[in-house]
Amino acid sequence: MMFVGFLGCYGAIQESQCLLGTFFTCLVILFACEVAAGIWGFVNKDQIAKDVKQFYDQALQQAVMDDD
Known part of the structure; x- marks a missing residue:
């Protein structure tokens, strides 16, 4: 991202058509x-929600087990 920003700034300063x-x-x-x-996230929102819930359930169970 910084490289893309650099292209824009430097291209504007140099007035370079190629860089811009x-x-x-x-x-x-x-x-x-x-x-x-x-779009991919919207189409797969049910699967994503299920995967996220499963991940956090496992993380919570692991955290509870580590506290004991």
Whole structure:
């Protein structure tokens, strides 16, 4: 992320079309990945909720056992 930000800042300072184009391309790719992750999470929300509940139940049981 810092590299992408650097491309944007340095590209703006140097007024470089190449760096600004690369910055824009990286932003579009990151945005597409975030949208895809959100859609995947929405489609699989029941399985994700089940997995998270199972993880925290196991973590709680382990913490209780460690306290004894």
